[in-house]
Amino acid sequence: MNIKNNENPLVSVIVPICNVEPYIHRCLDSIIGQTLKNIEIICVEDHSDDRSAEILKEYADRDNRIKAIFHETNLSTSQARKDGVAVSCGKYIMFVDGDDELCPDACQIASETIEKYGTDMVQFDTEVVNCAGGSEERIQMNQRFLFPCLEEIRAENLIFSCWKEKKVGFSLWNKIFNGEICRQAFADVEDGFYPKAQDLYAFFLIAYYSRSYMGIENRLYRYMFGIGVTGSDYISIPKFDVMMTEKQIWECLVRFIDKKQEQEKYKEILDGIYQHFLADCVSRWQNNLQTENISEGFDHLVDTWGLEDVISKLAERNWHKSVELAEKMVDVDYFKTTRNKGNEIKTIGIYYRSIKNGGAQRVVAVLANEWAKMRDAKGDPVYKVVLVTDEETEDGEGIPEYELDYAVVREYIPSSETAVREHYKERYHAWSTIIEKHKIDLMVTGMWVAPCTMWDMLSIKGQPSKPGFIIHAHSFTSVPFGFVSDKFAELMYDYQICDGVVVLSEVDEKYVKCFNPHVTYISNPITFSTGNMKEVKKEENNILWLGRIAKEKQPLDVVYAMEHIVKEFPDIRLHMVGDGDEKLTEMLKNLICQLGLQDNVILEGFTSEVEKYYEKAQLLMYTSEYEGFPMVFCEALSHGTPIVTYDMPWLTFIRDGRGIVTSRQKRPDLLAQKVTELLRNSEECRRLAEEGKQHIKELEAVDIGQTWKQFFDTLYEEKEIDEDSVDNVIFRFLTSYAYKGKQGRIKNMEGQITRLKEQKTREVKAAQRKVKNSETFKVGKTILYVPRKMKKFLKRLSK
Secondary structure, eight states: BBBOOOSOOOOOOEESSSSSSSTTHHHHHHHTTTTTOOOOEEEEEEOOOHHHHHHHHHHHHHHHHEEEEEOSOOOOOHHHHHHHHOOOOOEEEEEOOOOOOOOHHHHHHHHHHHHHOOOOOEEEEEEEESOOOOOOHHHHHHHHHHHHOOSEOOOOOOOHHHHSSSSSSOOSSSSEEEHHHHHHHTSSOSOOOSSSSSHHHHHHHHHHOOOOOEEEEEEEEEEEEEESGGGGGGOOOHHHHTTTTTTHHHHEEEEEEEHHTOOHHHHHHHHHHHHHHHHHHHHHHHHHGGGGGHHHHHHHHHHHHHHHHHHHHHHHTTTTTOHHHHHTTTGGGGGGGOOTTTOOOOEEEESOOBBBSHHHHHHHHHHHHHHHHHHHSSSSSSSEEEEEEEEGGGGGGGOOOOOOOTTTTEEOOTTTTSOOOHHHHHHHHHHHHHHHTTTTTTESSSSSTTTTHHHHHHHHHTTOOEEEEEEEEESOTTTGGGGGSSSSHHHHHHHHSSSSSEESSSSHHHHHTOSSSSEEEEOOOOOOOGGGGGOOOOOEEEEESSSOGGGOOHHHHHHHHHHHHHOOOOTEEEEEEEBBOOHHHHHHHHHHHHHTTTTTTEEOOOOOOOHHHHHHEEEEEESSSSSSSOOOHHHHTTOOOOOEEEOOOTSSSHOOOEEEEOTTTOOOOHHHHHHHHHHHHHHHHHHHHHHHHHHHHHHSSOOHHHHHHHHHHHHTSSOOOTSSSSHHHHHHHHHHHHHHHHHHHHHOOOHHHHHHHHOOOOOOOOHHHHHHSHHHHHHHHHHHHHHHHHHHHHHHHOO
């Protein structure tokens, strides 16, 4: 070390120097040229690779106020500052980074201010210099962020003023400190290589020992924004690893507070700092790594913070903006399964939010039962089955669950409705516990379009045992394109991340296979036996509509169709069985009255005893906009009731065609025409009824459990997607450009809203100027002048 003494300086200026050759002249010149001459300049050269050390020696030879310390290895800015503070003699201490500058009178004004107010620190304003061509908006944002709180603060310490009240920032270089307090704090700074968050670390300790603060609006520091990593768009993996050393700073703070035995007092503050560092690292991974570094970067991220905290923070920040994140996750090797064809699947988990009151809910319960009942050649269970549902809520109380086999194990996780964003961590923890407890090899989710699905998939596939993950689509895979959300685009990537997808039709299979080669069509299980159906004579002119009263079921259309049908069959009766949306139900009632169909359309409401309606109906009318695998079709055809339905050409039932007549969507008149033709032709009705029954018998004969097992057994076979096929190209790019177009529309609308707000603001300001310039306003201001002055005078007297 080469140290030159300088006695009794008023201010010690600490300058850590490392690889700042292009900027060191400006920096040191700005300090040497201070109007306050009674200063010492302590420069700690942290083993630079450039000429910084040579330049520092030249300056030290010219000015004996400079104390130069030379590190033999690179120890980081934290150690450089600590070593500099340790040899300082000044009554006050200031910090300057090697690529920044002090304004000429900075030391003078800062020292006069701290002496005037007698505080432990004073913060001054900063000039943010745009060195990297950043946007003016970003520069102004930093300028506002660095502006000091101008009030005087006196407290037990300043930690809460900084981290709870957000009045004081933690940057060191925009403040002057009491020298003794600063030296006491830096003595507690741990020796070591801490390349990130050094300011926060040191300021936390200084704030712990400080009792008072003052802020002034003088700009005394020039911050060169964009020279360091802060202003860069992309960072390398080594720089990303440096970012993640922030966690070490948090660990240092925890040890400091532990020594003070004040853990409970500062727990909330330390938790906040932890979350701040975690969010910073997660954001850097998401926004500042090149695509080729995403996978390696994620490994490093998880190695540092743990998967639970990483997933939880990503969920908090991206819950409803998950498409870009899902796209990144496709390339993350961390979630790729390590299993292969030789790995036996012994334990299957199946998840849905509940197994109460619903078609998908019933399918989930039946599948769990089917898998649990399966036996091998020795009579032993093929699978252990764990059914996972959300924890019970008040809404579900009193509603019975579908029956389960005794062998199905039950587990519960926090609700998909409440364990969202920052609360997702509770759900992650539950998944982790269940996977480890039951040694689950494969998880099947039926919640394919829920916001939680991607997060559940990452949480499950990321566990140490790397379970497989299957998405079970319970409806037509094009339906999400109509959602307000961007789920359709996210699914494009979810299909690629998961290990396999089960769909309900060959049409769906063709689409999803463009994203994942492990896709198969498996029909839903038939939950009743056609052998138990009794033959009942159909009632003449008796037809049925059965379903939930909901927008996508289009129940109003069946009433409009009835307006046409009654012209030919005046005594016809339509029984509408089901309930649902109250507003839509009221519209339904009003339409029936408006069209004078009170004697022809009977609203039956909800009942679980639907057999009597199927048995008597000559045919079933169906008006849904979309379906996946309508159990109503199974029930109607099994009772020998033909179906006249709006066309849904992806449905397996409709593509098969037996027992079904289709009509164009959104045309009740054409639907009515098909109904009247069928009612006039009893022979055709009987033919359709027999064909429909035969179709259901064939479906009933399918061993659903074995069909799923065949898919499980081939899940990890090597398969490739033909990315150059016409189907693949058109489906992929249609989905991709649909999302881009939607985002473009949103951006355009946001721009219009911004312009309208700006226009309104201009109009208001113009109106205000007009009022202020009016004679009436000037007269009023003159009249009120004396009362205002009197009010201020009386206020001063009261103090």
